Amino acid sequence: MQLNSSSKQSESFLLTTEPSPEDAEIDKEAIKVSLTRPSLPSSTGEGGNGKLSQRSNSLAFQKSEELQKTFLAHRHERHLVILQDFPDPDALSCAWTYQLITQQYDIKCEIIYAGTLSHQENIALVKLTGLPAQRWTLQTLKSKDLSSYQGFVLIDNQGTTSQLLTAVQQAGIPLVAVIDHHSLQAELKSDFVDVRPHVRATATIFTQYLQSGLLTLDSSISQHVKCATALMHGLRSDTNRLMQAQEEDFMAAAYLSRFYDAQLLNAILQANRSKRVMDVIERSLKNRIVQNNFSIAGVGYLRYEDRDAIPQAADFLVTEENVHTAVVYGIVHDEDDELEVVIGSLRTTKLTLDPDEFIKEAFGQDSTGRFFGGGRTGAGGFEIPMGFLSGSNENAAYAKMKWEVYDSQIKQKLLKLVNPKDNPIESE
Numbered sequence: 001m002q003l004n005s006s007s008k009q010s011e012s013f014l015l016t017t018e019p020s021p022e023d024a025e026i027d028k029e030a031i032k033v034s035l036t037r038p039s040l041p042s043s044t045g046e047g048g049n050g051k052l053s054q055r056s057n058s059l060a061f062q063k064s065e066e067l068q069k070t071f072l073a074h075r076h077e078r079h080l081v082i083l084q085d086f087p088d089p090d091a092l093s094c095a096w097t098y099q100l101i102t103q104q105y106d107i108k109c110e111i112i113y114a115g116t117l118s119h120q121e122n123i124a125l126v127k128l129t130g131l132p133a134q135r136w137t138l139q140t141l142k143s144k145d146l147s148s149y150q151g152f153v154l155i156d157n158q159g160t161t162s163q164l165l166t167a168v169q170q171a172g173i174p175l176v177a178v179i180d181h182h183s184l185q186a187e188l189k190s191d192f193v194d195v196r197p198h199v200r201a202t203a204t205i206f207t208q209y210l211q212s213g214l215l216t217l218d219s220s221i222s223q224h225v226k227c228a229t230a231l232m233h234g235l236r237s238d239t240n241r242l243m244q245a246q247e248e249d250f251m252a253a254a255y256l257s258r259f260y261d262a263q264l265l266n267a268i269l270q271a272n273r274s275k276r277v278m279d280v281i282e283r284s285l286k287n288r289i290v291q292n293n294f295s296i297a298g299v300g301y302l303r304y305e306d307r308d309a310i311p312q313a314a315d316f317l318v319t320e321e322n323v324h325t326a327v328v329y330g331i332v333h334d335e336d337d338e339l340e341v342v343i344g345s346l347r348t349t350k351l352t353l354d355p356d357e358f359i360k361e362a363f364g365q366d367s368t369g370r371f372f373g374g375g376r377t378g379a380g381g382f383e384i385p386m387g388f389l390s391g392s393n394e395n396a397a398y399a400k401m402k403w404e405v406y407d408s409q410i411k412q413k414l415l416k417l418v419n420p421k422d423n424p425i426e427s428e
């Protein structure tokens, strides 16, 4: 699994690098690193040696230089920074950092997402730091003059988790940059690509850009302090409070520690869970089945605004003794549009389980070849649109029947992978 993801990474690296004569030496070195390193440090526990940090530094530095060239080529433009529909702190903080960096090149960025800020900490993050993200639904998009944007950017995602992508592509806006740490989802045609699946947070990648000089942070500028705090929050939340952090992530946190506001971070983390989120967690606990160290729970219907209760329930279920992986899912409905979608989250502490592979194998692809989900180290998610079956839940018997069908289908698909006797290949 690791071998696979690291070779994919070197592939994208080779494709996106245009070596100039001065860079030839560094390129060879970086390529050699990714090719001769069968397992990147993510799960082997190695990575404490000085050579590694030197190498990752040179990759970070090279990427920063490449990114700077991209900005120079796009000066005075307007860009859309597209985040996943339900952006997390890693995505939000990195998009803000991107916006602050590009201001120096007179590039005007608007940070947009189609869904909602669901997690109480994300709402607190945006409110307390004044983080400039905007919600653009598909309706909002129609009211905008998209021809005024010369490019779009994907941060902490590769477009597979945003409803906005298709419309933006159809408007003919070119992709300028992809910066992410999820496994490569597909070859993307972009001026700049920095996809590093072995890095635990996109915030680490962005902090490295800052350290390479793309933006000089200044503690006397309040916006810089707030942005550094947001990055620290993003880095912590994607590394399970640094518990899964690797050397590079710690180095990034160390750098941010010079600028961030510990009290502000504490205020963000103090945000309380709503009663409805607590109810979903309770349902997950009640409904869970545990088989072969997998805990699986369907939580029924929940409102769009409470969608983030699903990953929070998965976070909770994975803490049970003898459980290494938790999958929680439910039917999320948008009351205005009568739209329904099955949304699920996976959390795992099993180092040999690749959430991206697991989810793709469990649920497969839709008719257009798009996977229903994917993941990164330790976490994954999926979304299955319900199309024609959406809505009409005022008929309680129908709603119950519909839930039971989806619940059984998802359980069947998951248990095929969980249960070794049905699938001897997975029985290691």
Ligand SMILES: [Mn+2]
Residues within 6 Å of the ligand: 090, 091, 156, 181, 200, 201, 202, 238
């Ligand atoms: Mn992330």
